[in-house]
Amino acid sequence: MILGAHESIAGGPSKAFGRAREHGAEALQIFVKNARGWKAKPLDPSEVAAFRAEARSTGLPVMAHASYLINLAAPAGSELREKSLDAFVDELDRCEALGIPGLVIHPGSCADHDEGIELIAEAIDAALARVPGQVQVWLENTAGQGTAIAADFRELGRIFAASGTKERLGVCFDTCHAFAAGYDLTNEAGYASTFASLEEAIGGLQRVRGFHLNDCKKPLGCRVDRHEEIGDGAMGLLPFRLLLGDERFTGAIGVLETPEPERYPENLRKLRALV
Numbered sequence: 001m002i003l004g005a006h007e008s009i010a011g012g013p014s015k016a017f018g019r020a021r022e023h024g025a026e027a028l029q030i031f032v033k034n035a036r037g038w039k040a041k042p043l044d045p046s047e048v049a050a051f052r053a054e055a056r057s058t059g060l061p062v063m064a065h066a067s068y069l070i071n072l073a074a075p076a077g078s079e080l081r082e083k084s085l086d087a088f089v090d091e092l093d094r095c096e097a098l099g100i101p102g103l104v105i106h107p108g109s110c111a112d113h114d115e116g117i118e119l120i121a122e123a124i125d126a127a128l129a130r131v132p133g134q135v136q137v138w139l140e141n142t143a144g145q146g147t148a149i150a151a152d153f154r155e156l157g158r159i160f161a162a163s164g165t166k167e168r169l170g171v172c173f174d175t176c177h178a179f180a181a182g183y184d185l186t187n188e189a190g191y192a193s194t195f196a197s198l199e200e201a202i203g204g205l206q207r208v209r210g211f212h213l214n215d216c217k218k219p220l221g222c223r224v225d226r227h228e229e230i231g232d233g234a235m236g237l238l239p240f241r242l243l244l245g246d247e248r249f250t251g252a253i254g255v256l257e258t259p260e261p262e263r264y265p266e267n268l269r270k271l272r273a274l275v
């Protein structure tokens, strides 16, 4: 696995590469705009050029993460749905401009999961139709907090099945979220059955394009999204040892989303020592 970290874009997206190199990352994930706001000014062409130049000269692979405000399962006709779709399209456009191959998104939240799954698939198809090109949507498994969809891998599979744009869909697997959702990665049998469940649900592990490597602050099945530094949480190191030794994921990108960026170098050293 190619190991990296989620890096800040303060000062412009191109600045994330320098931070990645300082942290010892060999890949990175970024937000393509301020993740806490709906609106952002368009990307400056000079910033796009700077980003592409950095990507070329460093050779570091990049993936993007969508804003947490977006809810693709927001009710049809609602203001939230319209804002979510527009923001999602804008972020896909930014990825396309920057040459980023995948935008990771938490699929959405809706009390009625059957309805939510349909709404998510519809939103993805509508958004991708507005952004012709290469950029893909990588759906992330969730911790299942509140009414979040896709804590159960079978819901990821149902979104794939309901979408008419499957060729532009992938999965980003978050270790903390899987554990919080009740998938026990802390022993070999649990690890094997977790990925067997995922494989069956989404129709093949080649659909997994990226990993979020996070320990979990709370116990197995807690259903809360609380990331912890590698080895300091309830998961321990074994899940990461198994994942990094798993030949099915040799070429995949895995990025840290742990709480303290100052500890990225230490976490990356810990992970590399497991291989």
Ligand SMILES: [Zn+2]
Pocket (backbone or CB within 6 Å): 140, 174, 212, 257
């Ligand atoms: Zn994540």
